[in-house]
Amino acid sequence: xxxxxxxxxxxxxxxxxxxxxxxxxxxxxxxxxxxxxxxxxxxxxxxxxxxxxxxxxxxxxxxxxxxxxxxxxxxxxxxxxxxxxxxxxxxxxxxxxxxxxxxxxxxxxxxxxxxxxxxxxxxxxxxxxxxxxxxxxxxxxxxxxxxxxxxxxxxxxxxxxxxxxxxxxxxxxxxxxxxxxxxxxxxxxxxxxxxxxxxxxxxxxxxxxxxxxxxxxxxxxxxxxxxxxxxxxxxxxxxxxxxxxxxxxxxxxxxxxxxxxxxxxxxxxxxxxxxxxxxxxxxxxxxxxxxxxxxxxxxxxxxxxxxxxxxxxxxxxxxxxxxxxxxxxxxxxxxxxxxxxxxxxxxxxxxxxxxxxxxxxxxxxxxxxxxxxxxxxxxxxxxxxxxxxxxxxxxxxxxx
Ligand code: SAH
Ligand code: SF4
Numbered sequence: 001x002x003x004x005x006x007x008x009x010x011x012x013x014x015x016x017x018x019x020x021x022x023x024x025x026x027x028x029x030x031x032x033x034x035x036x037x038x039x040x041x042x043x044x045x046x047x048x049x050x051x052x053x054x055x056x057x058x059x060x061x062x063x064x065x066x067x068x069x070x071x072x073x074x075x076x077x078x079x080x081x082x083x084x085x086x087x088x089x090x091x092x093x094x095x096x097x098x099x100x101x102x103x104x105x106x107x108x109x110x111x112x113x114x115x116x117x118x119x120x121x122x123x124x125x126x127x128x129x130x131x132x133x134x135x136x137x138x139x140x141x142x143x144x145x146x147x148x149x150x151x152x153x154x155x156x157x158x159x160x161x162x163x164x165x166x167x168x169x170x171x172x173x174x175x176x177x178x179x180x181x182x183x184x185x186x187x188x189x190x191x192x193x194x195x196x197x198x199x200x201x202x203x204x205x206x207x208x209x210x211x212x213x214x215x216x217x218x219x220x221x222x223x224x225x226x227x228x229x230x231x232x233x234x235x236x237x238x239x240x241x242x243x244x245x246x247x248x249x250x251x252x253x254x255x256x257x258x259x260x261x262x263x264x265x266x267x268x269x270x271x272x273x274x275x276x277x278x279x280x281x282x283x284x285x286x287x288x289x290x291x292x293x294x295x296x297x298x299x300x301x302x303x304x305x306x307x308x309x310x311x312x313x314x315x316x317x318x319x320x321x322x323x324x325x326x327x328x329x330x331x332x333x334x335x336x337x338x339x340x341x342x343x344x345x346x347x348x349x350x351x352x353x354x355x356x357x358x359x360x361x362x363x364x365x366x367x368x369x370x371x372x373x374x375x376x377x378x379x380x381x382x383x384x385x386x387x388x389x390x391x392x393x394x395x396x397x398x399x400x
Contacts, residue, residue, distance in 0.1 A: 011179055011180055011181040012063075012066065012067065012068045012181065013041055013047065013068075013071060013180075013181035013184055013185060013188075014179065014180035014181040014184065014220060014221075014224065015038070016038070016223065016224070016227065017034060017035050017038040017227070017229055018034075019034075020034030020035065020037050020038045021033075021034030021035060022034070024037065024059065027059055027062040027063070027066070028058060028059060028062060029055070029056060029058075029059035029062075033055055033056070033059055035229065036052070036054055036055055037049075037052060037055060037063070038227075038229060038230060039229055039230070040052045040055070041188075041230075042184075042188070042224065042227065042229070042230025042231050043229065043230055043231070043232070045188045045189075045191055045192050047068060047069055047070050047185075047188070048068075048069060048070075049061075049063035049064050049068050049069075050064065070185065070189075071091065071092055071179075071181050071182055071185050072089050072090070072091055072182055072185035072186060072188075072189055073089070073090050073189070074087050074088070074089060074090075074189055074193070075088045075089065075090040075096060076088040077193065082103075082105060083103050083195070084100065084101065084102050084103070085100065085101040085193060086098060086099075086100050087099050087100070087101070087189070087190060087193065089155075089185075089186055089189065091158070091178070091182055092182075095158045095175060095176065096158075097155035097158055097178065097182075097186070097207065097208050097209075098155060098207055098208060099152060099153060099154050099155060099186040099187075099189075099190050099207055100152070100153040100207065101150050101151075101152055101190055101193065101194070102150060102151045102152070102153065103148050103149075103150045103151075103195075103198055104148055104149050104150070104151070104201070145199070146197070147197060147198060147199040148197060148198045148199070149198075149199060149200075149201025149202065150194060150198050150199065150200055150201055151201055151202040151203075151204060152186075152187060152190045152191075152200060152202070152203050152204070153203075153204050153205075153206045153207050154183065154186045154187060154190075154203060154204070154205055154206075154207050155178065155183075155186065155207030155208035155209050156177075156178055156183055156205055156207070156208070156209040156210070156211040156214050156217070156218050156221075157169075157174060157175075157176070157177050157178055157208060157209025157210065157211075157213065157214050158174070158175035158176050158177075158178060158208065158209070159172045159173050159174045159175040159176075159208065159209070160172075160173070160174055160208060160209045160210050160213075161173065161174035161210065161213060162210050162213070162243050162278065162279065162280050163278075163279045163280075164243065164265075164267075164277060164278045164279075164280075165276070165277050165278075165311075165346065165348060166267075166277065166309055166311055166340050166343065166346060166348050167343070168343045168344070168345065169208045169209065171343065171345040171346065174209075174213075177209075177213075177214040177217060178209070178214065178217060179217055180217045180218075180220040180221045180224070183217060183218065183221040184221050184224050184225060184231075186207075187200070187203060187225060187231060188231075191231070200231070200233070201237065202233075202237045202238070202239070203225060203233055203237065203238050203239075204238075204239045204240075204241065204263070205218065205238075205239065205240045205241060206239075206241040206263070210242065210243055210245065211240050211241070211242060212240070212242045212245040212248035212249065212252065213245060213248075215248050215251065215252075218240070219251075219252070219255055219256075222235075222238060222240075222256065222260060225238060226238060235256060235259035235260055235261075236259065236261065236302075237261075238260055238261060239260070239261030239262065239263050239305070240252065240260055240261070240262060240263065241263040241264075241265060241305075241307065242262070242263070242264060242265065243265045243278055243280050244264060244265065244266075244278075244280060244281070244284050244289045244292075245280070245284065246284040246288050246289055246291075246292040249262070249292045249293070249296060250292060250295065250296075253295070253296045253297045254297075257297060258296060258297030258298050258299055259299065261302070261305070262293075262296060262298070262304050262305070263304070263305035263306075263307055264289070264293065264304060264305070264306055264307065265278070265307045265309070266306050266307065266308055266324075267307070267308055267309050267311075267315060268281075268315045268320070269286075269315075269320055269323035269324040269326075269327045270286070270320075270323060271285045271286050273314065273315050273320070274286060276314070277311065277314060277315065286327065290327065290331070293331055294330075294331065298332060302332070303332045303333055303334050303369075304331065304332060304333045304334075305333070305334055305335075305336060306328065306333045306334070306335045306336065307336050307338060308324065308335060308336065308337050308338065309338045309339075309340050310337055310338065310339050310340060310350060310351050310355070310356055310359060311340045311348050311349070311350070311351075312340070312348070312349050312350060312351040312352075312355070313351075314348065316351040316355050316356075316359060317355075317359075318358055318359065318362055320359075321358070321359045321360075321362035321363055322362055322366075324363065325362060325363055325366035325368065328368065333368070334368070334369040334370070334371070335363055335368050335369065335370040335371070336370075336371050336373050337356060337359060337360055337363075337370065337371065337372045337373065338373045339351065339356055339372070339373075356372055357372075360372055
């Protein structure tokens with residue numbers, strides 16, 4: 001069933017309602033059945049045609065023949081003490097990616113900054129950054145609702161081609177792009193694992209992979225995730241994190257009118273340092289990236305999130321904080337500082353607490369909203385890509 005989908009490129013789960021309407025007619029049903037099928041898949045998370053009870057039996061049988069079924073299954077689920085869940089998702093060809101469910105923490109549960117920074121040996125990874133995107137921006141409906149909003153962090157590629165020095169996915173390299181149906185299916189299976197009393201609040205594309213390197217599949221996934229007849233997320237509730245592929249940032253801005261949230265993995269404020277940590281900077285240096293951010297059609301009152309992973313001895317001095325403050329001047333941003341989570345394949349690590357606080361102080365004094373990101377899911381979560389890469393052999397790397 002799955003191999004047929006891959007071979008034929010049908011990607012049934014990637015279809016929009018109008019495509020399902022045409023397909024339903026082609027398969028002998030009526031066009032309104034198409035909308036029903038779309039709703040079963042995306043609003044209710046049911047991908048087995050035999051469970052689509054209001055679809056005529058003959059059409060259900062045709063959908064089985066066409067190969068409609070699941071393209072992603074949960075191979076492992078790990079739950080942390082703070083209820084963050086890391087899911088290892090198995091794709092049709094045996095490739096694994098990870099997705100993380102991060103319930104909004106009650107403020108009383110937040111660890112103190114000291115606890116955060118003293119715990120330098122954990123490996124909380126992208127969950128920190130993912131939870132951080134907008135959790136200080138409590139939407140009004142959240143107060144009204146008794147349900148706990150959960151941020152889901154999803155992957156867009158198996159591995160990553162960008163080769164960032166501090167990142168497990170980067171060290172492993174790109175295995176392949178994910179298809180749209182695979183990207184969306186992570187949200188379908190993740191949503192099925194929500195606890196009673198939780199609801200899906202945000203989706204952040206901050207898992208394995210560089211979403212803008214897989215632009216077409218990612219953009220289509222965004223259309224599906226935000227479709228009102230399906231999962232129905234508001235575009236405001238979806239954030240793409242990118243290492244800075246400038247032409248694709250422009251394309252995203254144009255295709256979605258700037259409505260999709262943007263998080264930029266900056267990690268350095270000068271080209272030399274950034275190119276050392278993030279090879280993509282050689283292709284799109286800071287001046288180009290900054291211009292791309294200025295040109296992004298950001299709606300009023302919204303800000304770009306700047307992610308800055310602090311790596312001891314590489315990008316963490318007060319001088320670098322000052323440089324960052326100068327670089328970001330005039331841009332509508334908030335800054336998230338993430339002490340690096342150690343990864344197996346690298347000797348790099350986070351700075352000591354004093355360094356993290358001093359870095360933050362410089363940015364706060366310069367007038368920025370600057371947050372140190374707490375670690376979520378300490379006891380289960382691994383740095384970006386680590387869970388999915390368990391057992392994978394990292395390439396040997398030398399860090400300057
Ligand atoms: N490729 C995209 C999205 C996935 S990475 C990007 O780079 O933005 C999501 C975030 O996790 C990025 O900001 C990345 O820099 C950060 N990250 C990766 N490995 C990390 C680590 N070991 N410690 C801290 N942050 C890490
Ligand atoms: Fe890829 Fe992002 Fe990791 Fe860099 S930080 S290697 S772009 S996943």
